[in-house]
Amino acid sequence: xxxxxxxxxxxxxxxxxxxxxxxxxxxxxxxxxxxxxxxxxxxxxxxxxxxxxxxxxxxxxxxxxxxxxxxxxxxxxxxxxxxxxxxxxxxxxxxxxxxxxxxxxxxxxxxxxxxxxxxxxxxxxxxxxxxxxxxxxxxxxxxxxxxxxxxxxxxxxxxxxxxxxxxxxxxxxxxxxxxxxxxxxxxxxxxxxxxxxxxxxxxxxxxxxxxxxxxxxxxxxxxxxxxxxxxxxxxxxxxxxxxxxxxxxxxxxxxxxxxxxxxxxxxxxxxxxxxxxxxxxxxxxxxxxxxxxxxxxx
Amino acid sequence: xxxxxxxxxxxxxxxxxxxxxxxxxxxxxxxxxxxxxxxxxxxxxxxxxxxxxxxxxxxxxxxxxxxxxxxxxxxxxxxxxxxxxxxxxxxxxxxxxxxxxxxxxxxxxxxxxxxxxxxxxxxxxxxxxxxxxxxxxxxxxxxxxxxxxxxxxxxxxxxxxxxxxxxxxxxxxxxxxxxxxxxxxxxxxxxxxxxxxxxxxxxxxxxxxxxxxxxxxxxxxxxxxxxxxxxxxxxxxxxxxxxxxxxxxxxxxxxxxxxxxxxxxxxxxxxxxxxxxxxxxxxxxxxxxxxxxxxxxxxxxxxxxxxxxxxxxxxxxxxxxxxxxxxxxxxxxxxxxxxxxxxxxxxxxxxxxxxxxxxxxxxxxxxxxx
Amino acid sequence: xxxxxxxxxxxxxxxxxxxxxxxxxxxxxxxxxxxxxxxxxxxxxxxxxxxxxxxxxxxxxxxxxxxxxxxxxxxxxxxxxxxxxxxxxxxxxxxxxxxxxxxxxxxxxxxxxxxxxxxxxxxxxxxxxxxxxxxxxxxxxxxxxxxxxxxxxxxxxxxxxxxxxxxxxxxxxxxxxxxxxxxxxxxxxxxxxxxxxxxxxxxxxxxxxxxxxxxxxxxxxxxxxxxxxxxxxxx
Numbered sequence: 001x002x003x004x005x006x007x008x009x010x011x012x013x014x015x016x017x018x019x020x021x022x023x024x025x026x027x028x029x030x031x032x033x034x035x036x037x038x039x040x041x042x043x044x045x046x047x048x049x050x051x052x053x054x055x056x057x058x059x060x061x062x063x064x065x066x067x068x069x070x071x072x073x074x075x076x077x078x079x080x081x082x083x084x085x086x087x088x089x090x091x092x093x094x095x096x097x098x099x100x101x102x103x104x105x106x107x108x109x110x111x112x113x114x115x116x117x118x119x120x121x122x123x124x125x126x127x128x129x130x131x132x133x134x135x136x137x138x139x140x141x142x143x144x145x146x147x148x149x150x151x152x153x154x155x156x157x158x159x160x161x162x163x164x165x166x167x168x169x170x171x172x173x174x175x176x177x178x179x180x181x182x183x184x185x186x187x188x189x190x191x192x193x194x195x196x197x198x199x200x201x202x203x204x205x206x207x208x209x210x211x212x213x214x215x216x217x218x219x220x221x222x223x224x225x226x227x228x229x230x231x232x233x234x235x236x237x238x239x240x241x242x243x244x245x246x247x248x249x250x251x252x253x254x255x256x257x258x259x260x261x262x263x264x265x266x267x268x269x270x271x272x273x274x275x276x277x278x279x280x281x282x283x284x285x286x287x288x289x290x291x292x293x294x295x296x297x298x
Numbered sequence: 299x300x301x302x303x304x305x306x307x308x309x310x311x312x313x314x315x316x317x318x319x320x321x322x323x324x325x326x327x328x329x330x331x332x333x334x335x336x337x338x339x340x341x342x343x344x345x346x347x348x349x350x351x352x353x354x355x356x357x358x359x360x361x362x363x364x365x366x367x368x369x370x371x372x373x374x375x376x377x378x379x380x381x382x383x384x385x386x387x388x389x390x391x392x393x394x395x396x397x398x399x400x401x402x403x404x405x406x407x408x409x410x411x412x413x414x415x416x417x418x419x420x421x422x423x424x425x426x427x428x429x430x431x432x433x434x435x436x437x438x439x440x441x442x443x444x445x446x447x448x449x450x451x452x453x454x455x456x457x458x459x460x461x462x463x464x465x466x467x468x469x470x471x472x473x474x475x476x477x478x479x480x481x482x483x484x485x486x487x488x489x490x491x492x493x494x495x496x497x498x499x500x501x502x503x504x505x506x507x508x509x510x511x512x513x514x515x516x517x518x519x520x521x522x523x524x525x526x527x528x529x530x531x532x533x534x535x536x537x538x539x540x541x542x543x544x545x546x547x548x549x550x551x552x553x554x555x556x557x558x559x560x561x562x563x564x565x566x567x568x569x570x571x572x573x574x575x576x577x578x579x580x581x582x583x584x585x586x587x588x589x590x591x592x593x594x595x596x597x598x599x600x601x602x603x604x605x606x607x608x609x610x611x612x613x614x615x616x617x618x619x620x621x622x623x624x625x626x627x628x629x630x631x632x633x634x635x636x637x638x639x640x641x642x643x644x645x646x647x648x649x650x651x652x653x654x655x656x657x658x659x660x661x662x663x664x665x666x667x668x
Numbered sequence: 669x670x671x672x673x674x675x676x677x678x679x680x681x682x683x684x685x686x687x688x689x690x691x692x693x694x695x696x697x698x699x700x701x702x703x704x705x706x707x708x709x710x711x712x713x714x715x716x717x718x719x720x721x722x723x724x725x726x727x728x729x730x731x732x733x734x735x736x737x738x739x740x741x742x743x744x745x746x747x748x749x750x751x752x753x754x755x756x757x758x759x760x761x762x763x764x765x766x767x768x769x770x771x772x773x774x775x776x777x778x779x780x781x782x783x784x785x786x787x788x789x790x791x792x793x794x795x796x797x798x799x800x801x802x803x804x805x806x807x808x809x810x811x812x813x814x815x816x817x818x819x820x821x822x823x824x825x826x827x828x829x830x831x832x833x834x835x836x837x838x839x840x841x842x843x844x845x846x847x848x849x850x851x852x853x854x855x856x857x858x859x860x861x862x863x864x865x866x867x868x869x870x871x872x873x874x875x876x877x878x879x880x881x882x883x884x885x886x887x888x889x890x891x892x893x894x895x896x897x898x899x900x901x902x903x
Contacts, residue, residue, distance in 0.1 A: 035437055037444075086628055093628050095383050095440055096583055100628070103576050104621020111615055165770075172756050172767045179754035182718060184742035184771040184819060223448055223572070230441050 005137035013143040015252020016150040020205035021229035022244035024198040029238040030174040031194030038101035040226030043206035046071045075199020076192040117218040122211030364495035367597035372549030378588035380542040381522025383440045386447030390547040392570030394554025416555035424547020428540035454566035466565035586634025671696040677725035679716040686712040688879040697853040704876035710859040718748040747821035753812040757801025768818030785814040806837035823855045
């Protein structure tokens with residue numbers, strides 16, 4: 001029983017990370033209709049910056065906030081300078097630019113800080129004794145911290161989209177940019193904010209994932225997380241926040257259970273499992289499990 | 299009618315047309331055209347002969363270029379002509395390579411005879427990867443290919459017994475000796491691989507050209523440009539996409555097979571990771587999407603760029619350069635180098651098909667509009 | 669007092685212009701109808717005023733040059749009801765209206781306006797929480813008009829409001845527009861291909877042809893001219 005609980009806990013924790021990154025993906029998709037392929041690497045880059053700050057004797061929490069701010073700024077800048085000019089042309093152009101960012105950011109991180117794995121300090125108490133016992137299983141504080149971060153973010157996002165003016169405008173721009181513009185919404189600003197927000201959320205996912213063992217900070221850390229997050233986002237058809245969160249948690253738990261109980265799979269085949277999940281979902285529901293049917297006029 | 303007034307319509311005067319320099323017309327199939335083709339062929343042969351005479355290290359580099367070019371020709375079919383971005387082609391490359399490697403070391407196949415197996419296997423896997431395109435749109439499909447590309451090294455690492463896992467697979471050079479009919483000795487396998495790759499590249503390019511100009515090629519491009527219109531006109535879009543993936547995978551798998559024979563040592567984290575996929579896409583975009591010579595130009599760039607940038611710093615700089623390059627191309631030259639050259643050449647020369655209506659009637663050939 | 673003055677307007681898409689020196693005026697509180705065949709440039713004119721496309725020439729509102737960006741245009745008091753309605757389908761009816769008030773900061777005023785338009789268009793009141801995309805064509809048209817009115821414009825531009833609507837619905841719509849024009853003094857510029865109904869509201873009519881104004885007059889003049897009537901009014 002306690003093994004099951006431990007797996008569940010581990011699954012929920014990983015799942016929270018997937019959910020966080022998936023949220024970032026959904027925010028961008030709702031605003032611009034594209035998937036930000038470079039989301040994972042942007043998160044990686046900002047996390048590297050956070051790590052570097054901690055090596056300069058800056059406290060972890062401040063480093064994390066700095067990473068969030070940097071994520072916001074970079075996200076907005078990228079949208080303004082790289083994505084918007086190209087969006088009008090065609091979908092593949094945007095994908096290729098994102099691909100370029102993917103490689104560029106990853107390699108830049110390696111160039112600036114080297115490719116050896118780094119130890120990112122955890123913002124939560126991380127010692128061997130820092131846990132709570134539930135049904136015999138250990139719930140470590142840092143796992144609890146990750147769950148907490150997800151819950152807080154979920155709350156903030158719901159507040160943002162449902163109750164604030166800017167949230168309404170973001171939804172309007174995502175729905176029909178021209179109508180929003182005609183109503184006086186400053187569409188360009190809204191788009192930049194959307195990407196900025198997404199960059200910040202991604203940064204949060206990045207700094208939270210790395211302290212969790214066995215993940216330490218390396219150049220390939222975010223690959224598998226990005227894939228799992230994409231699968232999670234697809235749960236909601238890329239435009240449902242709830243779907244992304246549910247998807248992330250489900251994928252995290254599924255992975256933990258599969259790797260725990262079926263030893264053939266083992267940790268390193270999680271990407272393939274995520275792949276299969278993606279394909280399966282899209283086959284059955286091309287618009288995602290929670291997604292809304294979009295009519296395409298010919 | 300009391301108050302309706304009709305003001306003069308002012309239409310901006312048409313700008314005067316400066317007489318344009320008369321463009322040269324070359325009719326396809328004419329003596330002039332054949333002459334140009336023969337000259338090009340001669341230049342290619344001369345280049346190959348020159349390249350083959352270079353020091354062994356350079357010969358190896360050129361061989362690498364040819365192999366990558368073959369891989370990019372494959373990618374071009376599915377991404378350039380069918381419009382499906384694939385960032386997982388490194389998996390086909392690796393599949394071809396490991397098939398050859400395993401067949402040679404474990405089952406003692408002759409190297410050349412592993413090639414058909416690698417091609418067929420890659421074709422089948424390509425079909426499987428293309429299968430989701432039945433229901434999944436471009437963006438999502440790209441995600442699927444990403445996952446495929448990332449899974450491949452994992453699977454290789456897992457299947458240790460077969461592939462040697464993370465430590466890799468070494469093909470002893472005695473297995474890679476040139477076939478007897480060439481008259482070359484084992485030490486000359488570099489030259490053998492050079493010519494084998496060059497010839498294979500040319501054959502593959504001819505095949506691609508034939509494919510693109512066929513009805514299937516039309517179906518590919520129709521699916522890319524306007525899926526719904528294509529379907530409305532009877533194109534079986536799903537089948538086209540799946541087949542395109544299959545053929546594309548097969549060609550890139552072929553490149554992988556040659557690569558194994560060229561390099562002799564395979565490791566999952568060496569040349570079969572996501573970075574390889576990105577290299578292939580970069581080469582394709584830089585050379586020119588949906589052009590016939592673009593893959594070759596792109597391959598040259600992709601192989602030689604890291605070589606020259608490596609002299610500045612270690613490894614990751616090439617990644618930064620590729621990334622920056624990809625972005626720059628989309629902004630500055632989305633049609634790629636070959637695309638841009640083609641556009642420029644159109645100002646100077648027009649190639650007319652032999653059965654163009656103006657020729658049949660004996661009229662003047664058409665001037666292109668401004 | 670002339671509300672809107674357009675002088676020598678040139679606008680288009682890409683290298684070629686659609687409008688070649690268009691000039692027209694709208695008086696405060698007036699209803700102006702713009703007729704023209706397909707391709708004449710009616711929608712282009714609206715989009716140029718609204719700031720969606722670039723333009724050359726002068727547009728003045730109350731003698732002051734009009735801004736070129738959409739948010740400036742809306743801020744100055746001109747609102748466009750686009751062709752095809754431009755409904756924000758995934759948002760609720762209420763949210764659609766709130767988006768229309770994007771530039772307003774007076775919460776109470778906004779709420780009062782929402783209540784008012786839900787009264788004027790009862791169907792909106794009934795379906796406030798519903799997804800706008802699930803409304804019928806006529807209902808969406810009313811929503812589009814209400815949305816545009818949320819910014820309290822002094823001039824409302826309507827691009828083919830009757831498109832795709834049943835005649836009875838169109839009648840109702842124009843009756844409501846006429847009401848609003850009389851009560852609030854909101855000037856209307858209505859663009860229509862076949863504008864028999866719209867002409868009942870209008871005090872002046874412009875005929876747009878190949879990018880310029882070909883003729884202008886009162887509705888009576890237009891109805892009296894057989895050629896114009898046959899060509900543009902359909903009888």
